Amino acid sequence: MSKNIIFYFTGTGNSLAVARSIGSAMTDVALIPMLKEDAHTYINTHTESIGLIYPIHVNQLPIPVIQFIKKIHLSSKVYFYAVATHGGIPGMSRLYMNKILKKQGIDLEAYYEIEMLNNTPKGIAPKFLMRLNWELDITPEKVEQKLSAMQIEIERIVKDLKDRKETTVQKPPRGTGRMMYWMMQLMWLISNPSKTKLQFLVDDSCIGCGICEQVCTTKRIKMNGERPEWVHEHCNFCYACFNYCPKEAIGVKYYTKKLGRYHHPDISAQDIAAQIK
Numbered sequence: 593m594s595k596n597i598i599f600y601f602t603g604t605g606n607s608l609a610v611a612r613s614i615g616s617a618m619t620d621v622a623l624i625p626m627l628k629e630d631a632h633t634y635i636n637t638h639t640e641s642i643g644l645i646y647p648i649h650v651n652q653l654p655i656p657v658i659q660f661i662k663k664i665h666l667s668s669k670v671y672f673y674a675v676a677t678h679g680g681i682p683g684m685s686r687l688y689m690n691k692i693l694k695k696q697g698i699d700l701e702a703y704y705e706i707e708m709l710n711n712t713p714k715g716i717a718p719k720f721l722m723r724l725n726w727e728l729d730i731t732p733e734k735v736e737q738k739l740s741a742m743q744i745e746i747e748r749i750v751k752d753l754k755d756r757k758e759t760t761v762q763k764p765p766r767g768t769g770r771m772m773y774w775m776m777q778l779m780w781l782i783s784n785p786s787k788t789k790l791q792f793l794v795d796d797s798c799i800g801c802g803i804c805e806q807v808c809t810t811k812r813i814k815m816n817g818e819r820p821e822w823v824h825e826h827c828n829f830c831y832a833c834f835n836y837c838p839k840e841a842i843g844v845k846y847y848t849k850k851l852g853r854y855h856h857p858d859i860s861a862q863d864i865a866a867q868i869k
C-alpha cells in the first residue's frame with residue numbers, strides 16, 4: 593500500500609488532471625477515486641499523507657466529497673491537505689472543508705485553490721444570473737492559456753507538499769465578509785441536491801452512443817434503446833453527461849440549445865467512468 597494517497601472526485605477532468613500532475617511529482621503515491629467503494633480501506637497506519645482533490649460546487653464541497661470525508665477515520669497522524677479546482681469564484685469553501693474535517697477530528701494542514709475552466713453554464717442558477725456566452729470562454733486558445741497557468745500553480749503546490757508546509761487556515765470572516773459567508777451558506781442550502789432536482793434534457797442530435805450513461809457518476813442515466821433516460825433524481829451535479837456528449841445533445845434548463853461544452857483535454861470519458869468501477 594502506498595504511503596501517500598490522493599483521493600479525487602471529478603466530473604469533467606480538471607480535478608483528475610491536477611491529481612495526476614501532483615501525483616506524478618511525488619513518490620510512493622496512489623490516486624484513488626472517492627467514489628470507489630473500498631476507497632477508505634487504502635488508509636492505514638503506514639499512511640503518511642492524504643490529499644483530497646475535487647471541484648468547488650456552489651462555493652462549497654460536492655456532495656460525494658462530503659460523504660467521503662464523513663467516513664474517514666484516522667488512527668495515526670497524517671499530513672492532510674486539500675486542493676480545490678474552480679471556475680473563478682471559489683467563495684469560502686476552505687472554511688467548509690476545515691469545518692467538516694474538524695468534525696472528524698482531522699486538522700487540515702494545507703489548502704489550495706486552482707482556477708481552471710468552468711464546466712458549467714451556471715445551469716442551476718436563476719436565469720438572470722446566467723451567462724449565455726460561455727462558449728466564448730472555452731475557445732482552444734483560452735483553454736490552453738488557463739491550463740498552462742495551472743501547471744505553474746501546481747509546481748508551487750508540489751514544492752509546498754514535499755516540504756510538508758502548513759498553510760494558514762482562513763478564519764471565519766467579520767463584517768460584510770461574514771454576511772457573504774452566510775449568504776453563500778444559504779445558496780448552498782437552496783441548491784442542496786436533496787432539494788434541487790437538476791433536470792437534463794436530450795434533443796434529436798443524440799446518436800445513442802451511451803457515453804452519458806458511462807460517465808454518470810450517480811448511475812442516474814440508463815439507455816433506453818438509443819435514448820438516454822434519467823431514471824432517478826439523485827445527482828452529483830458533476831455535469832459529466834452534459835460535457836462529454838459528443839453531439840452537445842444534452843442540455844440543462846435555460847441552456848438547452850446553447851453551444852459550448854468543456855472537459856479537460858487530457859481526461860477521457862473512460863477516465864471519468866473509471867471512478868465508479
Ligand SMILES: Cc1cc2nc3c(=O)[nH]c(=O)nc-3n(C[C@H](O)[C@H](O)[C@H](O)COP(=O)(O)O)c2cc1C
Nearest residue numbers: 603604605606607647648650651678679680681711
Ligand atoms: C454544479 C457546479 C457548481 C459549480 N460552482 C462553482 C462555484 O461556486 N465557483 C466556481 O468558481 N466554480 C464553480 N463550478 C466550476 C467547477 O468548480 C470547475 O469547473 C472545476 O474545475 C470542475 O472540476 P472537475 O472537472 O474536476 O469536475 C461549479 C461547477 C458545477 C458543475
